[in-house]
Amino acid sequence: QVQLVESGGGLVQAGGSLRLSCAASASTFSVYNIAWFRQAPGEEREFVVVISSRGTSYYEDSVKGRFTISRDNARKMVYLQMNSLKPEDTAVYYCAADQDLTTAIMTSQRAYDYWGQGTQVTVSS
Numbered sequence: 001q002v003q004l005v006e007s008g009g010g011l012v013q014a015g016g017s018l019r020l021s022c023a024a025s026a027s028t029f030s031v032y033n034i035a036w037f038r039q040a041p042g043e044e045r046e047f048v049v050v051i052s053s054r055g056t057s058y059y060e061d062s063v064k065g066r067f068t069i070s071r072d073n074a075r076k077m078v079y080l081q082m083n084s085l086k087p088e089d090t091a092v093y094y095c096a097a098d099q100d101l102t103t104a105i106m107t108s109q110r111a112y113d114y115w116g117q118g119t120q121v122t123v124s125s
Contacts, residue, residue, distance in 0.1 A: 002097050002114040008117030009093060012041065012085055020080040020119060022095035029076040033101045035110055036069065036080050038091035038121075045094070047107040051078060053099075062107040063089075085123045094120040 003025040012018055026032060035050035050068045051057045059067065068081040078095060096112035107110040 002032065002118045004042060004090075004094060004095050004097060004114055006095050006115035006116045006119040008121070011122045011124065012125050014087055014123055016085050016123070017081070017083045018085065018121060020079060020082065020093055020095075020121070022078040022080075022116060024076045024078070024097065026076065026097070032099055033106070034069075034071060034078045035096045035098075035106070036078075036093055037096060038089075038093045039118075040088075040091040042059045043091075045109050047109070049080065049092070050060050050106050052101070060107070075077040085121075087123045087125045088119060091107070092120050094118045 005023045008020040023078045031053050033052045034050040037045050038048050039045040047060055048063055049059045049069045057069050069077045072085050095116045097114040098112045
């Protein structure tokens, strides 16, 4: 069982930065792949980025070059540094965890067994 808690959301102007954090409770955190998804009002939840248990990452095209994911296994934390934020980045951001991912399914929310409660990010124009 894994519990995830996101933090770091807030209100920021376009072009600004935020760093989201995802704290995990799993005793074997290092074996989990961790992803960030986001959901804007009236929209489907969408994939943002994933970092594997080995530390490799994969980004959705619209955030490449602006967002950076990292993990600290000793602290059981995953971070999402978000720079050059745009109004279209406004959403609730969720972190999610799963042990068994393949390239084919890693962008699908159905692949993840554990979810946090989300943190709101609002980017004003």
